[in-house]
Amino acid sequence: MAALREEIALCEVAAGAGRDSLLGVEPGREADHFLVTDNSRTVTVYKVSDQKPLGCWSVRQGQNITCPAVCNFPTGEYVVVHDDKVLRIWKDEDVNLDKAFKATLSANVYRIHSLPNTDLVVLFKQGAVRCLDALLAKPQQTIEAVISDEEVIKWTELLIEAQQPILIFVTEKHGNYFVYVQTFHPHNLNKYALLPGDEKSIPLSFTACVQNRNVSLLCLGSSGCVYKVLVPFTKNDPKENQTLLWTLLLKSVMPCSSRNGGSLVVLDGNNVAVLGTSTEVAKECLSIWDLKFQTLQTSKELPLGTSGQLWCHGHRLFLLHGKFLTVNPFKCEISSLASVLGKLKSVQAPDPQALSTFVNWRTFQGEGPEFQDSEQSVSSKEQMKRVLRTRKNNDTRCKPGALTAEQLLSDIKGASKKHIEEQVPKFLSNTQTPDFQISVGQIATGIVSRCKVESTFYPQKSLVQLVRTQALSYSLCPDLMMVAIGKTDVHLLQLCLQQFPDIPEPVICACLKTFLSISDDCLEGINVTTDSVSEHPCIEPKEKIERQTKVVQNGFDPASVEEKSGAPQLIQTSDSKIDTPATCPITAKRAALLNAILQSAYSETFLLPHLKDLTAQHVILFLQYLHFLYVKCSENVSMTLPGPCPPTLNQIMDWICLLLDAHFAVMVMIPEAKELLRNLYMFVKDQVWVYSELNKMEGSWKELQRLRRETNLGFYCIEVHELF
Structure with missing residues (x-):
């Protein structure tokens, strides 16, 4: 069986490029790193688990990248070709691609192939194949023409068989298709003609894998069918023109009228993934098909549309969904007839207390004198009863006074709030209950469901106790936080934000609105955990702050920006003008609530649209608090806030950027935000200067380490380094 997991939005891609939106997605140096090459000038390395770029490189204006960038795994370098002939090689630490290694080749490159533990293979548009090392030794060497005139390469892939690379590529000329197989040990090239399985079907996508010393070449046709042909590595007679015939493998995997064509990739020996328009609905979808039993394993609708491009690396599928490049993890298991028919049961470890799989039915029926007089049979029956009785007692009375989940769920349907608040602690006192986490989720769901029906029913104490078990998550009880928002239960919302790892971005924004909207008078009577601000100097007397002599560290000096001096002064006296927030603009309880928002997990792509619903006053208040935190961080050498769990x-910086991105036009226009924006600008400008100086110092130290000679300095030595 095969299954698709939840997709991950990796990055946004410029719209309007159609099927050529991206040149390719290739694996990087690490298992979680991937190179994304767009159709113009940029190569970006992404880390999938963080959904953020690690590095980005671009060619100069007027130049165009013409084949996907790849990683040279033995050296850890990246290789790309721009303007068909110019080869660039660079590393992670290289900043400017224009200054990286450059080699101009004598012929146009179609594709560079890279696999772990193999040399890079370069395929030219004329069909010639070279290893990268051979090209770098003599870049201007003559490249022969392997394919005929007007013959165009449509698809290519590098495969591994018996630890040896095999290059296969398909060409087209006047509607006729040919396949070439290039082996390297020995160096041999074979050409085959392909006869279509359906004269009216035009090949849309190719994929291949190695099976039984043959290349299994698959083709997705415009008829919506998948065809297969076995391509041998070698010919019996190299000079003979051999013709291969397509055979039908899968029928009607997509209709003929697919808007962006379709794509096909091999997942393993038994499964393929197809990207195209579904035959049942008029929407594009991603589906996985079983080749062995010719059945659809799973499918996923893509309502925002795709470009028709599909890449597979490891257990991840990459495709464009709307404006975003998404990662779709998948899982494939060994196919069997039982799994296809839905009769396969999961294999579980045997229960040590379970009865033996051998049952003597005559003993239970009392047949036969040899069984009636047998002490062993009586002992077996007594043992069976004893085991069943023990298992029942473990399920129902694990601890005296404890309740079962079924009993508590029955009480929730009609009991009073006071009764439920008395019963929930009794159930939670027995953590040895089987499936404790599932039971907690069911109980929370039952309480929340009744809260939605009865407006006067809200056992807040019980919900807090259930959340504090750390057995709940947002997925187990999705309506819990929305009910708490409706009740303005900020204490429960704070606990959920601190403990739930899977809160959606719209719910985070709804919590933020609630925390900013609630009045200070209401917060006074609410129990809020203030660990994140317990040791924070939020509320100091203003007179005390004005009397103190300010020593500003890490380069923060607003007065220097006022004077527009070239180098900010790092020491400021009490007579200088201080234009920074002296006290926290909000109370400690509201600060603790907002800190829970800052520490929540989110994706910028999905959070940004919902932040635009905040009012201007709320945005200004939140920015003022973030500015205050930023200043307090910069006043410490460690660049951290005090307390056990501060943001x-x-x-802090990410949320400042998010708020400004979401409300830039509003912040620029309203007068109330002018002073705040000016303070942020001055602060960031000073920080940029400091980090620039630190980078210079870092470069100087690296240069000293490089020039330092290894000498025996003995047991004790004093060295003085002067930085210019």
Whole structure:
């Protein structure tokens, strides 16, 4: 069986490029790194688990990347070709691609192939094949023409058989298709003609795998069918023109009228993934088909549309869904007839207390004198009863006074709030209950469902106790936080934000609105955990702050920006003008609630649209608090806030950027935000200067380490380094 997991939005792609939106997605140096090459000038390395880029490189204006960038695994370098002939090689630490290694070749390159533990293989548009090392030794060497005139390469792939690379590529000329197989040990090239399985079907996509010393070449046709042909590595007679015939493998995997064509990739020996328009609905979808039993394993609709491009690396599928490049993890299991028919049961470990799989039915029926007088049979029956009784007692009375989940769920349907708040602690007192996490989720769902029906029913104490078990998540009880928002239960919302790892971005924004909207008078009477601000100097007397002599560290000096000096002064006296927030603009309880928002997990892509619903006053208040936190972080050498669990500097800065991105036009126009934006600008400008100086110092230290000679300095030595 095969299954698709939840997709991950990796990055946004410029719209309007159609099927050529991206040149390719290739694996990077690490298992979680991938190179994304767009159709113009940029190569970006992404880390999928973080959904953020690790590095980005672009060619100069007027130049165009003409084949996907790949990773040279033995050296850890990246290789790309722009303007058909110019080869570039660079590393992660290289900043400017224009200054990277450059080699101009004598012929146009079609594709560079890279696999672990193999040399890079370069395929030219004329069909010639070279290893990268051979090309770098003599870039201007003559490249022969292997394919005929007007013959165009349509698809290519590098495969591994017996630890040896095999290159296969398909060409087209005047509607006729040919396949070439290039082996390297020995160096041999074979050409075959392909006869279509259906004269009216035009090949849309190719994919291949190695099976039984043959290349199994698959083709997705415009008829919506998948065809297969076995291509041998070698010919009996190399000079003979051999013709291969397509055979029908899968029928009607997509209709003929697919808008962006379709794509086909091999997942393993038994499964393929097809990207195209579904035959049942008029929407594009991603589906996985079983080749062995010719059945549809799973499918997923793509309502935002795709470009028709599909890449597979490891257990991940990459495709464009709307404006985003998404990662779709999948899982494939060994196909069997039982799994196809839906009769396969999961294999579980045997219960040590379970009865033996051998049952003597005559013993239970009392047949036969040899069984009636047998002490062993009586002992077996007594043992069976004893085991069943023990298992029943473990399920129902694991601890005296404890309730079962079924009993508590029955009480929730009609009991009073007071009764439920008395019963929930009794159930939670027995953590040895089987399936404790599932039971907690069911109980929370039952309480929330009744809260939605009865407006006067809200056992807040019980919900807090259930959340504090750390057995709940947003997925187990999706309506819990929305009910708490409706009740303005900020204490419960704070606990959920601190413990739930899977809160959707719209719910995070709804919590943020609630925390910013609630009045200070209402917060006074609410129990809020203030660990994140317990040691934070939020509320100091203003007179005390004005009397203090300010020593500004890490380069923060607003007065220097006022004077527009070239180098900010790092020491400021009490007579200088201080234009920074001296006290926290909000109370400690509201600060603790907002800190829970700052520390929540989110994706910028999905959070940004919902932040636009905030009012201007709320945005200004939140920005003022973030500015205050930023200043407090910068006043410490460690660039951290005090306290056991404060927000980090990166979290603070990310939220400042998010709010400004979502409300830039509003912030620029309203007068109330003018002073705040000016303070942010001055602060960031000073920080940029400091980091620039630190980078210079880092470069100087690296240069000293490079020039330093290894000498025996003895047991004790004093060295003085002067930085210019």
